[in-house]
Amino acid sequence: MIIRRERPRDHDAVRAVHLAAFTRDPVSGTVRAPEDVVEARLVDELREDAGFLPHLSLVAVVDDVVTGHVLATRGWLEPAGAPVLGLGPLGVLPGAQGRGVGTVLVHALLAVAEAAGETLVALLGRPTYYARFGFRAARDLGVAAPEPLWGGHFQARWLAGPRPGGTFRYAEPFQRL
Structure with a gap:
């Protein structure tokens, strides 16, 4: 397995990965039509955003x-x-x-982020999966979720540097989802 930076020629393959990975809604388990797979559309939109x-x-x-893809964008x-x-x-x-594809991708992303001097990574996901990477409930780190109903599924990990609190x-x- 090779982990590398996404290239423009990978865009179609990355879209196909997200379409396949999220055909079943991660919350309800229902099968979604390709046009309803928001994760694939989100990646396309994030590439065009100033936070990319x-x-x-x-x-x-x-x-x-291309069997997997992970992305981190600028938040605040x-x-x-x-x-x-x-x-x-x-x-x-x-x-x-x-x-182990997802595990290797997350470890690589965290390593690149830390090497680039980033301070915190936050996400919405399954606590049982992301705990292995050092993520924990964001509220325990003084970081509030954009949506309070997310509770412990909104997680964060400090990488280095100052630890300001606030609302993520x-x-x-993401605001348009």
């Missing part, structure tokens, strides 16, 4: 096939406006799930 950070859009390649903590990162979406082709805000395309 190309060095934090990574793909996993197995046998010359209000009211201070401290720059932080929002992780997501993370997608892996169904046939490659459970084989994702890049603009």
Whole structure:
């Protein structure tokens, strides 16, 4: 498996990964039509947003096939406006799930983020999955979720530097979901 930065020629393959990975709604489990897979559309919109950070859009390649993708974009903590990162979406082709592709992608993204001097990464996801990477309930770190109903599913991990608290805000395309 090779982990590398996403390239423009990967865009169609990355879209296919997210379409396949999120055909079933992660909350309800219902099957979604391709046009209803918001994660695929979100990745496309994030690439066009000012919060897009190309060095934090990574793909996993197995046998010359893009099998997974993870992305982190610029977010911030209000009211201070401290720059932080929002992780997501993370997608892996169904046939490659459970084989460590997502784990390797998240570890690589966190390493790149830390090397780039980022201070905090936040996400909305399953606590049982993301705890292995050092994420915990964001509220325990003084970071409030954009939506209070997210509770413990909104998680964060401090990487380095100052630890300002506040309410997390994702890049603009997340606001349109």
